[in-house]
Amino acid sequence: MKYCFGVDIGGTTVKLGLFQVDGTLVDKWEIPTRKENQGEYILPDTAKSIQENLKKHNVEKEDIVGVGVGVPAAVQGESVVKSTANLGWGYKEVKHELEQLTGLKVKIGNDANVAALGEMWKGGGCGYQNLVMVTLGTGVGGGIIVDGRILVGVHGIAGEIGHLTVNEEETEICGCTRTGCLEQYASATGIVRLAKRKLENCKEDTILNNENITAKDVFDAVKAGDAVAMDIAEQFGSYLGRALVSIAIVLDPDIFVISGGVSKAGEVLLEYIEKYYREKALWSTKETKFALATLGNDAGICGAAKLILGA
Amino acid sequence: MKYCFGVDIGGTTVKLGLFQVDGTLVDKWEIPTRKENQGEYILPDTAKSIQENLKKHNVEKEDIVGVGVGVPAAVQGESVVKSTANLGWGYKEVKHELEQLTGLKVKIGNDANVAALGEMWKGGGCGYQNLVMVTLGTGVGGGIIVDGRILVGVHGIAGEIGHLTVNEEETEICGCTRTGCLEQYASATGIVRLAKRKLENCKEDTILNNENITAKDVFDAVKAGDAVAMDIAEQFGSYLGRALVSIAIVLDPDIFVISGGVSKAGEVLLEYIEKYYREKALWSTKETKFALATLGNDAGICGAAKLILGA
Numbered sequence: 001m002k003y004c005f006g007v008d009i010g011g012t013t014v015k016l017g018l019f020q021v022d023g024t025l026v027d028k029w030e031i032p033t034r035k036e037n038q039g040e041y042i043l044p045d046t047a048k049s050i051q052e053n054l055k056k057h058n059v060e061k062e063d064i065v066g067v068g069v070g071v072p073a074a075v076q077g078e079s080v081v082k083s084t085a086n087l088g089w090g091y092k093e094v095k096h097e098l099e100q101l102t103g104l105k106v107k108i109g110n111d112a113n114v115a116a117l118g119e120m121w122k123g124g125g126c127g128y129q130n131l132v133m134v135t136l137g138t139g140v141g142g143g144i145i146v147d148g149r150i151l152v153g154v155h156g157i158a159g160e161i162g163h164l165t166v167n168e169e170e171t172e173i174c175g176c177t178r179t180g181c182l183e184q185y186a187s188a189t190g191i192v193r194l195a196k197r198k199l200e201n202c203k204e205d206t207i208l209n210n211e212n213i214t215a216k217d218v219f220d221a222v223k224a225g226d227a228v229a230m231d232i233a234e235q236f237g238s239y240l241g242r243a244l245v246s247i248a249i250v251l252d253p254d255i256f257v258i259s260g261g262v263s264k265a266g267e268v269l270l271e272y273i274e275k276y277y278r279e280k281a282l283w284s285t286k287e288t289k290f291a292l293a294t295l296g297n298d299a300g301i302c303g304a305a306k307l308i309l310g311a
Numbered sequence: 312m313k314y315c316f317g318v319d320i321g322g323t324t325v326k327l328g329l330f331q332v333d334g335t336l337v338d339k340w341e342i343p344t345r346k347e348n349q350g351e352y353i354l355p356d357t358a359k360s361i362q363e364n365l366k367k368h369n370v371e372k373e374d375i376v377g378v379g380v381g382v383p384a385a386v387q388g389e390s391v392v393k394s395t396a397n398l399g400w401g402y403k404e405v406k407h408e409l410e411q412l413t414g415l416k417v418k419i420g421n422d423a424n425v426a427a428l429g430e431m432w433k434g435g436g437c438g439y440q441n442l443v444m445v446t447l448g449t450g451v452g453g454g455i456i457v458d459g460r461i462l463v464g465v466h467g468i469a470g471e472i473g474h475l476t477v478n479e480e481e482t483e484i485c486g487c488t489r490t491g492c493l494e495q496y497a498s499a500t501g502i503v504r505l506a507k508r509k510l511e512n513c514k515e516d517t518i519l520n521n522e523n524i525t526a527k528d529v530f531d532a533v534k535a536g537d538a539v540a541m542d543i544a545e546q547f548g549s550y551l552g553r554a555l556v557s558i559a560i561v562l563d564p565d566i567f568v569i570s571g572g573v574s575k576a577g578e579v580l581l582e583y584i585e586k587y588y589r590e591k592a593l594w595s596t597k598e599t600k601f602a603l604a605t606l607g608n609d610a611g612i613c614g615a616a617k618l619i620l621g622a
Contacts, residue, residue, distance in 0.1 A: 130465050144561070146462060153563025154441050155595040163593045164557050168479075176593060246475050250455070250561050252464020282474045282487060284466040 004065040004308050005050055005104075006118075008111065008300025009033065010072060011086040014046055017301035018053055021065060021309060023122055027053065028301060039088035047101035066105035067098065068308035070114035070300045074156030078107045078307075082156075107308050111300055113150040113159065116143025118303025119257045124291040128254035132247055133293065134161065134240075136262035139175070140183040140190070144251065148311035161247060162187065166239045185239040188262050191215040195232050204228050219265035233272045241276025248277075248285040259293030266292065314370055315619050316361055316378040316415075317429075319422065319611025320344065322397040325357055328612035329364055332376060332620060334433055338364065339612060350399035358412035377416035378409065379619035381425035381611045385467030389418045389618075393467075418619050422611055424461040424470065427454025429614030430568045435602040439565035443558055444604065445472065445551075447573035450486070451494040451501070455562065459622035472558060473498065477550045496550040499573050502526040506543050515539050530576035544583045552587025559588075559596040570604030577603065 001020050008015040010033060017028040031049050034041040046069075054061065071094060073084030079095035098106045109117070116125075116133035125131040129148045135141040140162030144151040151158045162183035163176050170180035172193075184190050195218050199210040206228035208221050221229030244256055263269060270290050278286055295302055312331055319326040321344060328339040342360050345352040357380075365372065382405060384395030390406035409417045420428070427436075427444035436442040440459045446452040451473030455462040462469045473494035474487050481491035483504075495501050506529050510521040517539035518532050532540030555567055574580060581601050589597055606613055 146457060151457060151562070154565050155563055155598075157594060157596065158561065158563035160560050160563075160593060164560055165553065165591070178591070178593065242476065246557060247561055249471050249475055250469065250558055251462070252466055252469035252471075254465050280476070280489070282471060282489065283468060285468065287466075 002063055002065050003059055004305050005053075005067040006301035006303070006305030006308075007046060007050075007067060007069045008114070008304055009042060009046070009069060009087065010111070010300075011035070014042065014049075015297065015301050016046070016049060016053070017298070017305060018057065018059075019302075019305040023305075025298075025302075027057065028298070029053075033087065035088045037088075038090065042087060042089075043094070043098050043101055047098060050102055050104075061103060064104055066107065066308040067102060068114070068304035068306065069094065069098065069106060069108040070111040070304045070307075071108055072111050075108050075110050075152065076156050078109065078152075081108070105308065109150055109304070109307050110143075110152070110156065112141040113143040113152065114303035114307055115259065115295075115299035116145050116257070116303065117150055117306045118295055118299040118301070119259065119293050120145050120148070120303075121306040122302050123295040123299060124257040124259075124293045125255050128289075130251070130253040131255050131257055132159075132161075132244075132251060132253045133257045133259055134244070135260040136186055136188065136258065137260035138188055140187045141260075144253075146251070150307070161243065164243050164246065166243050182239060182243045186236055186243075186262075188215040188260075191218055191232070191236055191262065194235050195229075198228060198232050198235075202228055215262050216265070219262075219268060222265075222268055233268075237272030238276045241273050242280055244273065244277050245280045245282065245285070248288050249282050252285055253288060255289040255291060257291050257293050259299065263292055313374055313376055315376040315616050316364075317612035317614070317616030317619075318357060318361075318378060318380045319425070319615055320353060320357070320380060320382050320398065321422070321611075322346075322383065325353065325360075326608065326612050327357070327360060327364070328609070328616060329368065329370075330613075330616040334616075336609075336613075338368065339609070340364075344398065346399045348399075349401065353398060353400075354405065354409050354412055358409060361413055361415075372414060375415055377418065377619040378413060379425070379615035379617065380405065380409065380417060380419040381422040381615045381618075382419055383422050386419050386421050386463065387467050389420065392419070416619070420461055420615070420618050421454075421463070421467060423452040424454040424463065425614035425618055426570070426606075426610035427456050427470075427568070427614065428461055428617045429606055429610040429612070430570065430604050431456050431459070431614075432617040433613050434606040434610060435568040435570075435604045436566050439600075441562070441564040442566050442568055443470075443472075443555075443562060443564045444568045444570055445555070446571040447497060447499065447569065448571035449499055451498045452571070455564075457562070461618070472554065475554050475557065477554050493550060493554045497547055497554075497573075499526040499571075502529055502543070502547055502573065505546050509539060509543050509546075513539055526573050527576070530573075530579060533576075533579055544579075548583030549587045552584050553591055555584065555588050556591045556593070556596070559599050560593050563596055564599060566600040566602060568602050568604050570610065574603055
């Protein structure tokens with residue numbers, strides 16, 4: 001049997017997985033991300049951990065196809081990171097350095113893109129080759145898979161769908177310095193913004209409380225039948241559903257896979273998104289499928305493994 | 312030397328080209344498109360014309376790599392058309408039928424996508440592998456090339472960018488039955504609509520005349536320094552520029568290539584589009600290049616040849 005490693009480098013921990021090439025996860029573990037000295041220990045720590053794991057499982061280096069790596073940064077040519085504040089790195093030849101350190105073949109990808117590949121391989125998008133993953137977390141991220149391969153883009157920023165303009169009237173500034181971005185309405189913080197705006201002048205009865213409100217509170221209240229929460233969810237669904245209509249016109253994918261903290265709300269989330277999507281979608285893109293992500297924190301290591309195994 | 316054929320099947324004529332595999336155009340010609348009897352003569356006529364051309368140039372069948380074909384329809388798997396009113400075809404296995412008729416390898420693609428491939432190979436996008444072609448004609452069409460290959464989409468309708476929603480306030484219905492589509496503002500007919508709306512209540516001096524106005528009239532007046540025409544061009548540029556911002560966020564291409572009848576206005580057109588694009592674009596997509604298409608009516612046969620030659 002041949003094996004590969006999937007590595008997901010995050011700001012707090014580096015997650016690692018040893019996989020058989022048939023997709024079976026043999027072992028998974030994590031190590032701390034040491035960001036000191038411009039993150040210079042991260043790749044050596046990762047390489048050391050890989051060597052130790054080979055010994056632990058009595059696997060020979062010759063039986064390792066390679067190492068796939070997801071990083072929180074734009075990636076060029078499956079090899080180079082220009083800079084990532086999250087890890088302290090400036091320009092870094094990640095592929096080359098980790099190949100030197102491990103003696104194994106390495107491919108790297110942006111973490112959101114790699115997670116999308118993971119969900120295609122073993123998760124919510126299993127069985128499809130054309131997938132858009134929409135990650136609803138603190139921000140809104142995206143990962144695009146076309147014919148089984150990551151769509152990277154020329155500057156490594158394809159799929160940054162959180163910054164699609166969905167409201168020309170917005171006056172508050174987004175983190176990107178522009179206004180009316182999807183992220184301002186469909187991220188966890190965006191949903192809180194929508195809720196606060198709604199609750200400010202709200203005369204209706206509601207179990208929602210304007211203090212310390214979270215996106216989870218909103219969808220819990222939706223499930224409890226709260227009309228005010230449902231109205232906030234309608235706004236969320238309208239912004240996100242219409243953005244996905246545009247994405248489907250450009251890419252015509254098999255499936256949208258919804259992931260991230262907000263997606264823990266479950267199927268009810270898809271109902272609000274799909275309602276607006278199906279109403280507004282063009283022609284046969286009305287049939288595009290929707291699913292929740294299923295891999296959770298393992299999407300990164302799975303996708304990284306698939307990256308090195310190839311389409 | 313090896314050769315290939317590029318064929319562009321249109322509603323009025325079938326255009327054909329004999330190419331050397333290095334891209335040199337050896338011969339080009341056209342035959343009428345006979346649409347009688349559900350278009351049953353179109354492929355036999357094409358095959359006969361290819362045979363005659365082989366004889367004319369004294370080229371052996373063994374020296375032909377294959378035949379690439381662009382058709383005015385959504386295409387699945389480089390082989391099948393489900394239906395196209397333009398040619399009278401219902402479900403048709405175009406690849407299989409033309410292979411039987413010619414004894415040559417055949418690949419087919421949607422005509423807008425194939426033209427984009429042509430502009431990448433030998434036209435305005437030459438030297439780039441990631442390109443979005445925007446065709447401004449009676450409607451607005453699109454063709455997307457990623458890593459040198461056509462992005463087809465699961466239903467064969469990826470890149471139908473004329474139907475991106477750019478105005479939520481629009482009340483007039485688009486041909487697609489939806490409202491506020493890019494095509495309603497950036498096609499030749501869309502520009503006329505913008506002009507008529509502007510001229511209806513216009514008190515300013517202008518050389519534009521509300522009767523029989525065309526998109527060409529508008530851009531001719533822009534070049535003559537007409538302020539009213541410039542205002543119409545600003546509206547056009549704003550709608551199209553902002554739509555391309557969204558497309559760049561999804562795809563992050565090297566270059567936008569602008570083609571179709573409206574593009575005959577020349578560089579002035581790019582000025583109005585780029586003004587809004589550069590202002591609104593996200594991060595490094597601000598640097599995305601713009602060019603006018605250069606192949607005109609030859610884009611189809613060139614792209615069809617490139618389709619059969621491969622990425």
